Amino acid sequence: MKNTKMIYGLLMAASLWACSEDEFTPQDTIDYPMATDGVQIPLGNFKVILADSSVMVPSFTYQEDGTYLAQFPGIDYSEKIIDAHYLLPEGVSISPKIPTRKDSIVQVAYGKEEKVRQLWEQRTTYTLTKTDNTTCQLTFLLNDFIGKTADENPEPGIDEPGTLFIDLFNSDQAIPDESVWKLCTFAKNAWAQHFEHVKGYETVRLDKGCLKLTVKKDGEHYKNGGIRTKQVFPINTRVEVRAKLTKQVRGGFPAIWQMPNAGPWPVTGEIDIMEWMQGNPEQIYQTIHYDPSGTGKDQSKTKAPRISVTEWHTYAADRTEEAVIFYVDGEEIWRFKNPHSANWMDYPFTKNDFDLILNFSLGGMLNGHPTWPGLIHDEDLPGEMWVDWVKVSAL
Numbered sequence: 001m002k003n004t005k006m007i008y009g010l011l012m013a014a015s016l017w018a019c020s021e022d023e024f025t026p027q028d029t030i031d032y033p034m035a036t037d038g039v040q041i042p043l044g045n046f047k048v049i050l051a052d053s054s055v056m057v058p059s060f061t062y063q064e065d066g067t068y069l070a071q072f073p074g075i076d077y078s079e080k081i082i083d084a085h086y087l088l089p090e091g092v093s094i095s096p097k098i099p100t101r102k103d104s105i106v107q108v109a110y111g112k113e114e115k116v117r118q119l120w121e122q123r124t125t126y127t128l129t130k131t132d133n134t135t136c137q138l139t140f141l142l143n144d145f146i147g148k149t150a151d152e153n154p155e156p157g158i159d160e161p162g163t164l165f166i167d168l169f170n171s172d173q174a175i176p177d178e179s180v181w182k183l184c185t186f187a188k189n190a191w192a193q194h195f196e197h198v199k200g201y202e203t204v205r206l207d208k209g210c211l212k213l214t215v216k217k218d219g220e221h222y223k224n225g226g227i228r229t230k231q232v233f234p235i236n237t238r239v240e241v242r243a244k245l246t247k248q249v250r251g252g253f254p255a256i257w258q259m260p261n262a263g264p265w266p267v268t269g270e271i272d273i274m275e276w277m278q279g280n281p282e283q284i285y286q287t288i289h290y291d292p293s294g295t296g297k298d299q300s301k302t303k304a305p306r307i308s309v310t311e312w313h314t315y316a317a318d319r320t321e322e323a324v325i326f327y328v329d330g331e332e333i334w335r336f337k338n339p340h341s342a343n344w345m346d347y348p349f350t351k352n353d354f355d356l357i358l359n360f361s362l363g364g365m366l367n368g369h370p371t372w373p374g375l376i377h378d379e380d381l382p383g384e385m386w387v388d389w390v391k392v393s394a395l
Contacts, residue, residue, distance in 0.1 A: 030087060037062035041138065042128055044087030048072065051080045060138065067125070067137040076146045076208075078120035091131045098126060098140075119148040122311050143246070146312060146388070156240075156391050165231060165392040169211045175201045176211060176227055184226030184359050190371035191253055191361045197221040209388070213360040215252055216382035225385075226359025232261045235350050236395045239273060240316040241358070242388040245309045249383035250278040251376030254360045256315055260352035266291045266298045269348040271324055274315040278374045282306055286317070286326040288336050292345045303334040312388065319349050320395060356392070360385040 030044040041060050048056040058070040075081065083101040088094060099118040122145035128136045155168050171177065183204065186196040194215075203214040203225030213225035233239070241256045256274040259265075270289035277285070287302035305328055307313060316327040325335040338347040360383070363373025 033057070033060050035060040035062050035068050039068075041068060042089050042092055042136070043138075044089070046086040047084075048081055049083040049085070050075070051082050058140075063139075067139055069139050069141060071141050071143055073143040075142045076144050077149055078122075078142060078145065078147075079117075079149045081120055088128075093129050095127050095129070096124070121148075123308075155389050160393075162394040163391065164233060164237060164394055165229070166390065167211075168209070168389045169206055169387065170209050171206055174205055176204065176206060180230055181227045182230055184224070184228055184357065188366070190363055190366055190373060191255070191359065192224070193366055194222040194224040194362045194364075195226070198223045198225075211358070211387040213254075213358065213385045213387070214382055215249060215360050215362050215384075217376075217378055222362045222364060222376060224359060224361040226357065226361065228357040228359075229355045232353035232355045233258075233392050234353050236320050238316060238318045238393045238395055239356055240314055240391045240393070241273065241356075242312060242314045243274070243358075244312045244386050245276070245360075246384045246386065247310060247380065248276075248278070248281050249362075249377070249380040251363050251374050252360065252380070252383055253277060253363055253373035254309070254385045255357070257357050258317070258319070258354040259357060260348075260354050262352045264296070265289070266300075267294055267296070267345055267348060268352055269354075271317055271319065271349070271354065272302075273317045273326065276309050277372070280304060282308065284309060284315075284328075286315075286328075286333055288324055288349075290345065290348050292343060294345055301336055305333050318395060319354065321350055324349055356390065358385075358387055358390070 032044045033041045033046060035041055036059070039062070046057065048058075050056065056072060058072060060068040060070050063069055084098050085100070086098065099120055120140070120142060122142050123139060125137055125139045128138065156163075156166060158166055158168070165180070167177065167180065169176070183201070184192065184195055186192055197218070203216065203223050204227055205212050211227075213227075214223075215225060216223050239258065243256065245254055254274070254276050255272060258271040258273070260268040262268055266289040272285060272287040272289070275285040275287065283304040284307045285302050285304050287300055289298050289300045291297055291299055303326065307328060314329050316330075318325040321338065323335040323337045326333045338350075341347075344351060361373070362376050363371040364376040365371065
């Protein structure tokens with residue numbers, strides 16, 4: 001992609017530009033954005049109109065893969081984007097087309113076809129192509145995306161049958177409900193060591209209907225963010241958590257997981273509903289830990305589905321008499337079956353009740369050795385994990 005500078009020269013003459021389907025009137029002056037590497041992006045007079053009548057004109061950042069990134073912060077629902085205006089140079093096409101006010105798609109509902117407005121996705125890559133087939137790729141990112149419309153991702157009802165625990169994080173308070181949540185605390189291990197210097201709720205807050213857990217560096221100290229339920233949950237329950245990361249933090253270790261109310265680890269088990277690490281940045285891990293021998297030797301089993309952790313997903317796990325079953329967005333990923341052997345340690349997940357832990361931690365060094373989350377990259381800090389809601393249901 002680095003030949004983009006040669007592909008697109010400075011097309012300053014208005015006669016070289018053709019109107020897009022937005023029905024622009026030809027102008028004497030056409031402005032097009034300058035990317036961070038000095039290349040001018042061939043989207044003339046590009047701007048996005050929002051529902052509050054404000055206008056966004058993004059900057060374009062050159063990426064290592066040769067593409068260009070335009071970010072649109074502050075847009076939680078893409079229905080708030082009313083229109084997009086742009087002009088293309090003559091002989092240049094774009095695919096797919098950037099959705100504008102007039103664009104629609106045909107949907108079939110209850111046997112009837114109807115046209116509905118085409119709304120922006122959280123992340124879309126557009127390819128600009130010249131007549132000689134040279135190309136340039138632009139990625140548009142809605143940083144704070146929740147959904148296309150406010151009705152697209154409805155929160156679960158607080159009175160739904162079988163609900164044992166639910167928190168929508170919609171309180172007007174600054175911190176989570178202290179009657180049901182407690183802060184994660186320091187321990188000398190990979191995930192908890194950087195709680196040592198955290199003061200109160202400085203890395204945990206409620207904001208705009210989300211729980212936000214922060215990792216950061218404060219002076220010489222790294223700091224984690226995390227909470228866990230005071231309540232524990234019985235067998236035959238489902239845990240669901242809707243969450244996303246604001247960015248991938250190398251050396252970071254965001255996790256949604258469950259631990260039993262009795263030890264020792266790993267004999268009595270551990271259920272990791274979602275974990276992310278820098279070694280495989282486009283995957284998450286869903287893991288069980290146990291120790292059939294009872295000697296303290298961890299026997300973990302895991303699956304790693306490809307997931308973009310910076311987009312909203314609902315992560316879930318069932319813990320039943322028959323299996324631990326993992327899901328992402330309602331789709332089963334894998335299950336660990338109870339062998340019903342004479343040794344209860346072959347399937348310890350029925351033995352105790354389990355709590356729920358939500359944390360964004362940092363790895364780095366411990367006792368002079370690298371931890372499994374990897375070395376921390378300070379340039380990636382701070383980062384956050386946002387949690388939209390949590391629900392535990394009886395099965």
